[in-house]
Amino acid sequence: MVYVIKVGGNVIDNPELLQAFLKDFAAIPGKKILIHGGGKIATRIGDKLGIVSNYVDGRRITDAETIDVVTMVYGGLVNKQLVAKLQANGCNAIGITGADANIIPAVKRPVKTIDYGFVGDVDAGKVNGGPLQAMLEAGLTPVFAPLTHDGQGQMLNTNADTIASALAIALSAHYPVRLIYCFEKKGVLKDAADDNAVINLINREIYQQLLEEKILTAGILPKLENAFAAIESGVKEVLIGHAEDVIRNTTPSVAGTLIR
Template sequence: MKIHVVKMGGHLMNNHKSLHNSLKAFSELQGHKILIHGGGKKADFISKKMGIPTKVIQGRRITDKETLDIVVMTYAGIINKNIVAILQSYHSNALGLCGADGNCIQSYLRKISNIDYGYVGDVNVKSINTHLIKFLLINNIIPVFCSITHNGMGNLLNTNADTIASYIAISLAKDFEVELHFCFEKKGVLQNVQDSESYLKKINFDLFKKMKKNHTIANGMIPKLENAFFAFQNGVDKVSIGLPHHLNDVNNKTVLCL
């Protein structure tokens, strides 16, 4: 059984037309599939309207109690249910979930080191309820996960959606052929952020480290690529980064390689 694990984020979640086009492309993927989404741009917009400041360090959101309420409302509510409704319109029978639903993803509170990220959860392979996910897939139900998890003690936690996607892909790769797709508003990993056509067709870990050191890539792209390479190095068959309408096109996105 082949499984596509697709993470969608960035401006795709915040633009009506882009979201519809992205989900149409997702629905056209052949075989079993799983969707994971964030929604940081939408959460930032709602935070601003409510007069609550947004703080991000090294591409990762600081989540205090007020921010947690906003991201739960935004990710698990507004965005997740809109995605499910749109997928149903494309005859894709989706089920919207957060990590607490069915104990799908149980995380643990990130330890405070030099940065206190607040109500942020980290995950590992044991966090993923593969039994339930496989049950849904076998019954032709498409799981749609937002990036809200739980710690098993009654608390919801904000978790990086790229990380969730990577660990879901890794946990399923033990038994299935898994392709992991990171979809956002760019054609791939750009060599020049000012040039949207400068995307790399392939990238290996050494090149990633070099681009990171030279600050060619920065901010949210760093944790995205860290998660992508972690998945690729831990059993996931194929990992790519690019536009959603290139999900089935290997020639127009960045593909990870050895």
């Protein structure tokens, strides 16, 4: 089993949570990959440089100045700090972006009603899994920044959840894969106000029932759609759960929501 694990920006932004998560991640045996979000660090550094962050519906507009900032911060500062911390925990990590070894080519998002700027859309079928497989077989743990490239020399800011799903799909041709989304909730909840109301297993049938009963909040729907898209493309299992439960969520007895 290969574990493709995405950790959200809320953990990246909290030094204590991050330290605990990386210690747990390093302790997971076998082949694994980490994909990290950017957190608020790019915004803070952009502010210091006089580059104002603009968002539409919670999504960053990545103009020419902003792509330079996120490339520096996500691909440099955040990524290499994570790699160094993993090395300190005995995990032989290697930090990369989607441009390295041409692993994740992408296309600049077409302008419709909103111009998101230098944002990349990924086709999972075009991900190059060969270099990734070689790294895993060499005993390395790839750590991906949320960046891709267009093949013409342009870096692109790309959603970390999407990158995680695309990498999991590419690796599923060679390994059984469990894709794990780590965030601030314990899993998919029956009641958004009750952190312990975790739904432990969801399949397509249960998902349709939850939709009909309008139990799910809007925020979790994109993660579930990504999850089922990954499963339908060959990923064995997807797990949505709390970052603190990452070790348990690599075992058969999960604390979060397992999607099959």
